[in-house]
Amino acid sequence: MAEANWSVGKVAKRCGINISALHFYEQQGLIQSSRNAGNQRRYKPEVLRRISVIKAAQKVGVSLDEIKIAFESLPNNRTPTVEDWQQLSKNWQRMLDGRIAYLQTLRNNLSGCIGCGCLSMTSCPLYNPDDQLAELGSGPVLLDQAEETARL
Amino acid sequence: MAEANWSVGKVAKRCGINISALHFYEQQGLIQSSRNAGNQRRYKPEVLRRISVIKAAQKVGVSLDEIKIAFESLPNNRTPTVEDWQQLSKNWQRMLDGRIAYLQTLRNNLSGCIGCGCLSMTSCPLYNPDDQLAELGSGPVLLDQAEETARL
DNA sequence: ATAAAACCTCAACCTGAGTTGAGGTAAAGC
DNA sequence: GCTTTACCTCAACTCAGGTTGAGGTTTTAT
Numbered sequence: 001m002a003e004a005n006w007s008v009g010k011v012a013k014r015c016g017i018n019i020s021a022l023h024f025y026e027q028q029g030l031i032q033s034s035r036n037a038g039n040q041r042r043y044k045p046e047v048l049r050r051i052s053v054i055k056a057a058q059k060v061g062v063s064l065d066e067i068k069i070a071f072e073s074l075p076n077n078r079t080p081t082v083e084d085w086q087q088l089s090k091n092w093q094r095m096l097d098g099r100i101a102y103l104q105t106l107r108n109n110l111s112g113c114i115g116c117g118c119l120s121m122t123s124c125p126l127y128n129p130d131d132q133l134a135e136l137g138s139g140p141v142l143l144d145q146a147e148e149t150a151r152l
Numbered sequence: 153m154a155e156a157n158w159s160v161g162k163v164a165k166r167c168g169i170n171i172s173a174l175h176f177y178e179q180q181g182l183i184q185s186s187r188n189a190g191n192q193r194r195y196k197p198e199v200l201r202r203i204s205v206i207k208a209a210q211k212v213g214v215s216l217d218e219i220k221i222a223f224e225s226l227p228n229n230r231t232p233t234v235e236d237w238q239q240l241s242k243n244w245q246r247m248l249d250g251r252i253a254y255l256q257t258l259r260n261n262l263s264g265c266i267g268c269g270c271l272s273m274t275s276c277p278l279y280n281p282d283d284q285l286a287e288l289g290s291g292p293v294l295l296d297q298a299e300e301t302a303r304l
Numbered sequence: 305a306t307a308a309a310a311c312c313t314c315a316a317c318c319t320g321a322g323t324t325g326a327g328g329t330a331a332a333g334c
Numbered sequence: 335g336c337t338t339t340a341c342c343t344c345a346a347c348t349c350a351g352g353t354t355g356a357g358g359t360t361t362t363a364t
Binding site: 052053056059060082083085086088089090092093096097099100103104106107110111113114115116124126 | 204205208211212234235237238240241242244245248249251252255256258259262263265266267268276278
Binding site: 305306307308309310311312313314315316317318319320321322323324325326327328329330331332333334 | 339
């Protein structure tokens with residue numbers, strides 16, 4: 001087990017993030033620290049990797065909550081191995097594949113739908129690109145035919 | 153000029169959004185309304201299209217501020233034409249193209265970089281995918297060689 | 305005529321991902 | 335020993351994109 005001898009300042013500088021972000025990640029349960037005699041945080045070098053992974057995941061659009069859940073699948077009795085980390089990243093990769101495909105569909109429909117004015121919530125392909133991934137939780141409302149076919 | 157006779161409730165229902173969102177968009181200068189004798193909002197039918205475009209743009213990741221700027225390029229002396237709207241969407245399409253390419257790069261580097269542990273802010277390809285598009289405004293900090301090459 | 309539904313404004317609240325600042329303690333440099 | 339720098343906690347603030355609620359008015363339906 002590597003010794004915990006990195007200070008917040010060093011970790012923050014090394015990772016290119018603010019100290020406040022480290023406090024915040026700790027408070028959110030994403031990283032851990034021990035304390036020295038004077039109550040100052042001391043980190044094991046492993047934390048650097050965790051933070052890198054946090055930043056990488058955020059960059060691809062994973063939320064801190066999701067990152068936390070993913071981290072919970074890591075072994076807590078030993079330092080994670082290459083395989084552990086790769087396993088983690090695979091899920092995010094699948095998610096990214098889905099998101100890329102989704103954006104491509106949107107991209108291809110955007111100009112057509114905005115141009116043609118067909119932007120109806122119920123029938124426009126832009127709003128209905130088979131989205132398992134839809135951000136819209138509740139989804140658009142169904143209207144009666146009379147209203148829906150009203151001219152814009 | 154079409155008459156302004158849509159109430160908030162009708163517009164909201166038709167668009168599948170809350171009335172509060174309509175108030176909010178108006179306050180942000182994205183849509184307009186006139187008022188009837190009793191101070192209630194009345195919308196021209198054109199507002200439906202604007203709202204659809206707002207929702208479409210949001211879906212592809214455009215912020216309300218950016219949408220507002222885009223709307224400012226629309227003619228204010230006449231109802232926008234198909235060409236006006238298509239012009240609008242072209243910029244968003246280009247932006248989407250860039251973002252898709254960016255995500256693809258991230259996707260392809262993710263597993264490798266997380267697995268190999270090379271996640272250094274200064275040298276890992278995940279953090280440096282030629283990103284004109286990087287969300288990180290300030291970017292990672294440069295460290296002296298001694299620190300950067302320290303073993304993790 | 306009256307009740308219900310729809311509308312109004314304004315202020316406060318929500319989530320996510322942190323940042324900022326006040327007031328105080330610890331460690332490091334000279 | 336003293337000063338500077340680094341660190342601590344806790345609460346409040348930021349931004350986007352709205353939502354919620356209170357207290358009051360208008361419109362619509364019966």
